[in-house]
Amino acid sequence: GAVVSQHPSWVICKSGTSVKIECRSLDFQATTMFWYRQFPKQSLMLMATSNEGSKATYEQGVEKDKFLINHASLTLSTLTVTSAHPEDSSFYICSARVTSGTYNEQFFGPGTRLTVL
Amino acid sequence: GNSVTQMEGPVTLSEEAFLTINCTYTATGYPSLFWYVQYPGEGLQLLLKATKADDKGSNKGFEATYRKETTSFHLEKGSVQVSDSAVYFCALSDLYGNDYKLSFGAGTTVTVRA
Numbered sequence: 001g002a003v004v005s006q007h008p009s010w011v012i013c014k015s016g017t018s019v020k021i022e023c024r025s026l027d028f029q030a031t032t033m034f035w036y037r038q039f040p041k042q043s044l045m046l047m048a049t050s051n052e053g054s055k056a057t058y059e060q061g062v063e064k065d066k067f068l069i070n071h072a073s074l075t076l077s078t079l080t081v082t083s084a085h086p087e088d089s090s091f092y093i094c095s096a097r098v099t100s101g102t103y104n105e106q107f108f109g110p111g112t113r114l115t116v117l
Numbered sequence: 118g119n120s121v122t123q124m125e126g127p128v129t130l131s132e133e134a135f136l137t138i139n140c141t142y143t144a145t146g147y148p149s150l151f152w153y154v155q156y157p158g159e160g161l162q163l164l165l166k167a168t169k170a171d172d173k174g175s176n177k178g179f180e181a182t183y184r185k186e187t188t189s190f191h192l193e194k195g196s197v198q199v200s201d202s203a204v205y206f207c208a209l210s211d212l213y214g215n216d217y218k219l220s221f222g223a224g225t226t227v228t229v230r231a
Contacts, residue, residue, distance in 0.1 A: 004160065034219075043121070043206070043221040044161075057216075093160070104210075104217060108153075108161035 023094030
């Protein structure tokens, strides 16, 4: 199956700093990638849809200036958490979508654990 | 809006036991339904799916049937193995505006003991 990687797998940062998380589709091209956030023992919450070459579409309640998304190529999307605060600590998961005719499936990365001190 | 409710865990079973994880959904349209599995340290993987009412998805001994009348998609496996220990997520995909998006349940942690 298609492989999606995330880097880093975990990161600890100080409050007020910015953190960039990369999501790569390793063996396929993805015009659409998704960013999710997962709190302990809770479901994945969609944060935004990232479209190659255009602006991301953010879900209601997600601050676009806080969570900057860039999808500059068909294999890479980045999420930058700007001026991070402890409440931004979470597990961030990306996925990349493969679409071919009526076939439509998302492949998920392993996630990035962010801890803000 | 759309939502998915699945059985709370954790669930602990002995090897060869029968596993059921309940999942019900609320949707305004005609969603596709999925079960994803997340093994420790790995990303979510699609386990099985069903795209219309009465469809049965199956994979690796797991099965789930799309029941429109009860809005359910319960996951079952007749004889679990230690290697089935993982977190299982029920999800639905529906059209929001011009795009399909996934909505997930909270996940159920399953531990199988030898």
